[in-house]
Amino acid sequence: MSDATATTRFRSATEETPLTRWLLVGLGAAGMALLVFAPLIAVFAEALADGWLAAVESLGNRDARSAIQLTLTIAAISVPLNAAFGIAAAWFITKFDFRGKAFLITLIDLPFSVSPVVAGLCIVLMFGTNSLVGGWLVANGYPIVFALPGIVLATMFVTFPFVARELIPVMIEQGRAEEEAALTLGASGWRTFWTVTLPNIRWALLYGVLLCNARAMGEFGAVAVVSGKIRGQTATMPITIEMLYNEYLSVAAFSMAAVLTVLALVTLLLKTALELRHADQLAATHRH
Template sequence: MSDAAQIRFRAATEESPAARWTLIALAFAGLAILVFAPLIAVFVEALAEGVTASLKSLASPDARDAIRLTLTIAAISVPLNAVFGIAAAWFITKFDFRGKAFLITLIDLPFSVSPVVAGLCIVLMFGANSALGGWLVAQGYPIVFAMPGIILATMFVTFPFVARELIPVMIEQGRAEEEAALTLGASGWRVFWTVTLPNIRWALLYGVLLCNARAMGEFGAVSVVSGKIRGQTATMPTTIEMQYQEYLSVAAFSLAAVLALLALVTLLLKTALEIRHADQLAAAHRH
């Protein structure tokens, strides 16, 4: 686009300024109503009775137990899913086998299953009524209405996150670098740690970030499997629900504000990764 001509004439491959600014205004207005307003509302409602009231409700035993449980769940399920994601991406991108497309479809399956149905599946598999669940309860290891069930439900809904980020990146990078390292006599693990991991670290971090945000915020699947026992299986999102239904608005929104802050930090880090390490992320995230 030449600079002088641009002032008087519009390039044939551009919209008129009026059309352009209308579209930009629509984008701003739409996102303001749909996204920014709900985000602001969380903090407005949380601070409705002042900062002190909000902080006090966050220090209550219910809130503290919920925060602790949610952090524990994320600390277990996210690394497990990261290990799965790395293993699955390695298996899929470093080897040629039949049924690869089908395997990828299976890994993506949790995205098209309702979280409530996911929770239901886990209840049917591991609940006290099922053969396996009944046996486990008899051994003293209840899954449903206990922490393992929440972890399984969380892992189910976040299952594809890391694998999805890694697979396209590892396909793009190919196998040549690993093959060179192997030829030079490096062991399998050494190849992974010194060649593959440095190449995929930003994509891995990206996947882990998204996985963690979803893990800490999961509600539907956890509602079904947790039983929402106060102090034991009530996570942050389910505690928000309980407090909201008991008309403890400030308490519910204060906890919600903590999760909203987490979401904002996640977006911030994600955007930073997209700007700084675009070349090492899946093509879909480079913009």
């Protein structure tokens, strides 16, 4: 930036006029206010419409507690599994040379271009009672669809690429030299992974897990299709929000929404902190 006097009297040739600048800033801020900040405030305003007590009370009943518990359970299962997948996939893709690598990456990215509802539909068709696999599993007492495993699978489908996408560019950039050195010095494969690779990718891994977790706890479309929406059993927090909202229980719906909003804000805060402190070790900050 040039100093203030230069911008007022002699505008640099690579800057817009002050009027243009303030117009653009104003437009950007106004758009963000209408689209992002206002809805954010609306969630809390609606939740607290009848006061703190009503909001807190609505979260205390049995169905609300079971929804919170279910959402936490789903995230606790699907996020570590996707993190394990992301690490394995990134290792496979960046440490070895094989044919069809670009195709494999495309397949891993596939869930991003599939509608969550279609993702749920795929899970239903694969594991539903009427399908070959699902029918067999149900006959043996392991229902997938309209039960926890189905919700976990649907959640994993929509969050599938998150960790892998974050790790692959970072691990490509870091190359293989450090691992090769460790191996030459006699370290075992696992020891190399734990003491060389993991410390190098920990912030990128955390970043991917953070985004994966936010999406896992908030997923609606895919879960709506496979959950069956059984109150107290297969209704996650987002599904409960929908049910309460459709029953005109506005305070209860927005109180539950406020809990998820706080989670989203914490996620953003941690994400921003990671980007500020460890920008050099993240893919997102220098991705095209």
